[in-house]
Amino acid sequence: MNLTQIETILLHGAHFTKEQREVIQAKGRIDVVAGPGSGKTTVLAAKVLALLTNRKCEDKGICCITHTNVAVKEILERLKLGGVDEIEYPNFVGTIQSFMDKFLGRVAFANILPEVTLKLLEEEKFYEKYEKNFRRIVTDYPPDYNVPKPANNGCELVIQEDGSFYYTNNHRRYKTAINLACKWLLEDGFISYTDLKSLCYWYLRKYINELSVAFGERFSYLMLDEAQDTDQVQMAIISGLAKSQKLNVQRFGDPYQALYTIYGAETEDSWKPSPDNVLYRTKEISETTRFGSSIAAVVRDVCVEEYEHFHSNQELDFFPKYFITYETGDELKDKQDRLIEGAAASNPEFRVSQMPDAIVGIMHSDVMKIDSHYSKEGAKQRAHEKSVSEIRALIIKLLASANGLSLVEE
Structure with missing residues (x-):
């Protein structure tokens, strides 16, 4: 499928800009800096669609990673418009959580607890099981008090070279209880997403050469969406797998909207695109169709750093x-x-x-x-949708529990 056909499908008569075309056609390692309303998701979907529809049976796969199920759904829906109904081997489109679970987490877990089945839990479900363990350990803990959460106290899974493991945290009074409660869960196969990252990072460091070669043999492109939302551990895992120079690694995002610094957090961004980066060329999609020129000028100046080239599409009549x-x-x-x-x-x-x-x-x-007559539009419809969603979630939880699987697997 060529770019003109993709424009017809995704843009409904409009055309990609020069900047957008350059990104879609770019090979090699690039950082794509794309401001709000610049069509980043459409460009990413167009690139994946072009690669999938033009690949030959002997070609390597395409790997596209994003951060939320909503974003995955959006990309998949646009691929379906182009006739790609299923993402088949050797390709992958999914969240960074499902990516790490699929390619590293399960085999890493099998290395340290080969007789146990891994069950990756959502945060709420993990906390419920953790709380039961904690109260079994601290029997006099007040029943009306919330038990200290591992995530709020820097709790971390540490895995040794030989596969032995332990937990560490910074709680002053209940350090031992928190560690033991988490250890019991891990030994039963229940892990959180934080634990999954620790498992993946340990396994990657242990077999980085073999894994990077295997990854480069399977995929020709690795595209990371919303790169500014990728934390240090996630980026280290992706960078480790992408050691192969054969791999076209392309990172998309808006560094001026990064989660880790926008509210003054001390954590540094893991993704810092720069024109002088020798490994990644920087490409910008600086034109927005979301704002007129006056609002675009405000957006440009109030970001974490000045977005120098951000501007409005002058052909649109705002x-x-x-x-x-x-x-x-x-x-x-x-x-x-x-x-x-x-x-x-x-x-x-x-x-x-x-x-x-x-x-x-x-x-x-x-x-x-x-306006005294105002009411929340679609409130009744949303209430109905919420009921259906709750019923579906309950069914999945029951099935997952009966089958000994995580919610993601079920």
Whole structure:
């Protein structure tokens, strides 16, 4: 499938920009710096679609890793539009958690506890089992108090060279109890995502040469989505597997929206794209279709660092921005109506636009203050969807428990 066909499928008549085309067609190791509204996910999906539909049976696979199930679903839906209904061997599209579980975690666990079946638990379920163990150890712990969480106290699984293991944490009073409660869970096969990272990192360090060669033989491309949200351990694991120079490693994200520094955290970002990086060329997708020029200028200047080249697509006709002052909700609605009518009178395309006209607020209660008839749109539908989701989640939990599997596996 060529780029023109992919444009027709994914962009519905629009075209990729020059920057977007360069990223889709780029080979080798690159860091793709893409601002908000720049079409990063569409570009990533287009690249995966092009590689999958043009690959030959003897070609290596494509590996695409992202951070959330929502992002995976979004990519898979766009691939389906291009006729790729299933991701088959040797390809992989999934979350970084499922990636580590599939390629490293299970075999690492089998190395230290070969007679036990690994069961990766969601955080809530892991805490429930951990709490029972903790209270068995600390029998006089107040029943109305929450037990100290491992994650809140720096609890870490440490694995020795020979495969023996222990836990460590920084809690002053219950250090021993926390460690023992986690150790019992591990010996029964129950692990958290934090434990999974420790297992993967230990196993990678032990067999890094063999694993990197095997990984390079299976995949020709490794694409990491939302690279700015990748922590130090995750990035070390991915970088270790990507030692093979045959592998086209391409990291996509927005370093100016990084989770680990945006709120002033002390942790340094694991992904730092730089023009002088000799291993990774930097490519930018700096044009946004989400904002007009005035808002794009604000976004550019309020990021963690100045986003120098970030700008709005000049071909799009954005509605001018206005401040509305008002004293009552009726006055606000009246001024909004007159503003919309004026825009429609001066621009025929505005009247037929499918974009909604709405008064919005940070909280629903803010809008209710100025409009007594306002109600949360789709509340009944969402309540119905929530009920269905809860029933589905319950069924999966019951099946997982009966089959001795994790929720992810079930």
